[in-house]
Amino acid sequence: MDAKNYVEGVLEDVKRRNPGEVEFYNAVDEVLHSLIPVLEKKPELIEAAILDRIVEPERMIYFRVPWMDDSGKVHVNRGFRVQFNGAIGPYKGGLRFHPTVNQSIIKFLGFEQIFKNSLTGLPMGGGKGGCDFDPKGKSDAEVMRFCQAFMSELYKHIGTDVDVPAGDIGVGAREIGYMYGMYRKLSNSSSQGILTGKPLTFGGSLGRTPATGYGLIYFINEMLKDKGTSLKDKTVAVSGSGNVAIYAIEKAQQFGAKVVTCSDSGGYIYDEEGIDLAIVKQLKEVEARRIKDYLQFRPKAKYVEGSTNVWEIPCDVALPCATQNEIDKASAEKLIQNGVKFVAEGANMPSTLDAVAAFQKAGIYFGPAKACNAGGVACSGLEMTQNAMRLSWTFEEVDEKLQVIMKNIFAASKSAAKEIGDDDNLLAGANIAGFLKVADAMMKQGII
Numbered sequence: 001m002d003a004k005n006y007v008e009g010v011l012e013d014v015k016r017r018n019p020g021e022v023e024f025y026n027a028v029d030e031v032l033h034s035l036i037p038v039l040e041k042k043p044e045l046i047e048a049a050i051l052d053r054i055v056e057p058e059r060m061i062y063f064r065v066p067w068m069d070d071s072g073k074v075h076v077n078r079g080f081r082v083q084f085n086g087a088i089g090p091y092k093g094g095l096r097f098h099p100t101v102n103q104s105i106i107k108f109l110g111f112e113q114i115f116k117n118s119l120t121g122l123p124m125g126g127g128k129g130g131c132d133f134d135p136k137g138k139s140d141a142e143v144m145r146f147c148q149a150f151m152s153e154l155y156k157h158i159g160t161d162v163d164v165p166a167g168d169i170g171v172g173a174r175e176i177g178y179m180y181g182m183y184r185k186l187s188n189s190s191s192q193g194i195l196t197g198k199p200l201t202f203g204g205s206l207g208r209t210p211a212t213g214y215g216l217i218y219f220i221n222e223m224l225k226d227k228g229t230s231l232k233d234k235t236v237a238v239s240g241s242g243n244v245a246i247y248a249i250e251k252a253q254q255f256g257a258k259v260v261t262c263s264d265s266g267g268y269i270y271d272e273e274g275i276d277l278a279i280v281k282q283l284k285e286v287e288a289r290r291i292k293d294y295l296q297f298r299p300k301a302k303y304v305e306g307s308t309n310v311w312e313i314p315c316d317v318a319l320p321c322a323t324q325n326e327i328d329k330a331s332a333e334k335l336i337q338n339g340v341k342f343v344a345e346g347a348n349m350p351s352t353l354d355a356v357a358a359f360q361k362a363g364i365y366f367g368p369a370k371a372c373n374a375g376g377v378a379c380s381g382l383e384m385t386q387n388a389m390r391l392s393w394t395f396e397e398v399d400e401k402l403q404v405i406m407k408n409i410f411a412a413s414k415s416a417a418k419e420i421g422d423d424d425n426l427l428a429g430a431n432i433a434g435f436l437k438v439a440d441a442m443m444k445q446g447i448i
C-alpha cells in the first residue's frame with residue numbers, strides 16, 4: 001500500500017473509532033500527514049502497522065472522583081489517565097484540572113506527549129491525565145480534599161518505572177504536594193520520583209517552575225538565530241498569565257524583547273510600554289486574582305474584557321501560552337496582516353490546523369508546541385534523574401542542561417525538515433524526529 005493511502009486509511013479508522021473526539025483527531029491528523037515522506041522511505045513500518053498501533057493508547061483509565069466541599073456538599077468529578085505509549089520509557093505527562101477536560105482533550109495531549117518526550121532525548125514515554133474539576137474559587141482545603149480523592153484512585157496505576165504524572169493547567173506545586181502526600185500515605189513509600197513538579201523540600205527540582213517558559217524562549221532564540229536576528233527590541237505578544245506565560249515573559253524580557261500583552265480567561269491586557277511582570281506575578285502567583293486588576297497598578301495599559309484574542313495587537317513574535325485552539329484562521333490572518341514574523345507555541349496545540357496552514361503559506365517561521373514547550377517535561381525528566389540518584393543539582397546546572405536540550409530539539413527538527421526538502425518546516429521536522437525514535441523502539445520490541 002502506498003504511504004498516502006495508508007495514512008488516509010488510518011485517519012478514517014481514528015475518526016470512526018473515536019467519535020466526537022475532535023481535538024484528538026486533529027492532533028493525529030497533523031502528525032500522520034507529516035510522516036508520509038518517512039513511510040515512503042520505510043515501507044516496513046507500514047507492514048508492521050506502526051501507525052495503527054501508535055494512535056491507539058496502550059491503556060486508558062477513567063474513574064470517579066467524589067469529594068466534599070467546605071459546606072458539606074458532595075461533588076463527583078471525572079478523572080482520566082491515558083498511558084499512550086511506553087516504548088521508550090515510563091509514561092510521562094502532566095495532569096490538567098479544568099472544567100473543559102474530557103477524553104478527547106486528554107488523548108490529544110497524551111498523543112502529543114509521545115513525540116515531545118522523544119524529542120527531549122530522555123527515556124520517557126507519553127501519557128497525560130486530568131479531571132473536569134474547576135479549581136477556580138475553591139478554598140485551599142477543598143483543593144486538598146479533591147487532590148486526595150483524585151490520588152486515592154490514581155495511585156494504583158502509577159510508579160517510578162510505570163507512569164510519572166506532573167502538572168499542567170490548574171495543577172502546580174501545591175496540587176502536586178497534596179497528591180504526593182496522599183500517594184505516600186496509601187503506598188507506604190517515599191518514592192519521590194513518582195511525581196514531578198514537587199516542592200523543593202521533598203524532591204522537587206530547582207528550575208522546574210520556569211522550565212517550560214524559559215525553554216520556549218531558548219527555542220525561539222534558535223529560530224531567530226537561524227534567520228540572523230535575535231529577540232532584542234522585538235515586540236512580543238504573549239497569551240495567558242499562568243506558569244508558561246509568566247516565565248516566557250521573564251526570559252523574553254531578559255533577552256531584550258518588549259512583551260506587550262498577557263491574558264486570562266476573562267480578557268487581555270495590552271501594555272504598550274511593556275508588561276510589568278512583577279505585577280502579573282503578584283496577581284497570579286501570590287494573590288490568585290484576575291488579570292484585569294493589572295490596571296489598578298498600570299492605569300495607562302488597556303484591558304479588553306471578554307476577549308482573549310491578544311492576536312489583534314501588532315507584534316514581531318507571537319507566543320501563545322494559554323490553551324488549545326486559541327489561534328484560529330482569522331487570528332492567524334490578523335497576525336500576518338500586522339507583520340508577525342515568528343510564531344512559537346508555548347501551550348499545547350494553541351493554533352488550529354488552518355491557522356498553521358495560514359502561517360506556513362505566508363512564510364511565517366513557525367515553531368510547533370511539541371518542540372517549543374518540551375522544556376517542561378525535559379526538566380521533569382531531570383527531576384526524575386535527581387530523585388533516582390538522591391541528590392539535587394543547582395538551578396544553574398539544571399538550566400544549562402535545559403538550554404542544551406532545547407538547542408538539540410531545534411537542531412533535530414531542523415535537520416529532519418531539511419531531509420524532506422522543506423527546510424523551514426519545523427512542524428514536520430519535529431513530528432518526524434520525535435516519531436523515528438519511538439517507531440524504532442516499537443519495531444525492535446515486536447508486535448505488542
Ligand SMILES: NC(=O)C1=CN([C@@H]2O[C@H](COP(=O)(O)OP(=O)(O)OC[C@H]3O[C@@H](n4cnc5c(N)ncnc54)[C@H](O)[C@@H]3O)[C@@H](O)[C@H]2O)C=CC1
Nearest residue numbers: 168169170212240241242243244264265308322347348376
Ligand atoms: N506547565 C507546564 O510545564 C506545561 C504546560 N504546557 C501547556 O501550556 C499551556 C498553559 O499551561 P500552564 O501555564 O501550565 O497552566 P496555568 O494553569 O498555569 O495557566 C493557564 C493559563 O491559560 C489561561 N487559560 C486557560 N484556559 C483559557 C481559555 N479558555 N481562554 C483563555 N485563557 C485561558 C489561564 O487564565 C492561565 O493564564 C497549556 O496548554 C499546557 O498544556 C505545555 C508544556 C508544559
Ligand SMILES: O=C(O)CCC(=O)C(=O)O
Nearest residue numbers: 093094166168376377380
Ligand atoms: O512535566 C511533565 O511531565 C508534564 C509536562 C506536560 O504535561 C506537557 O509537556 O504538556
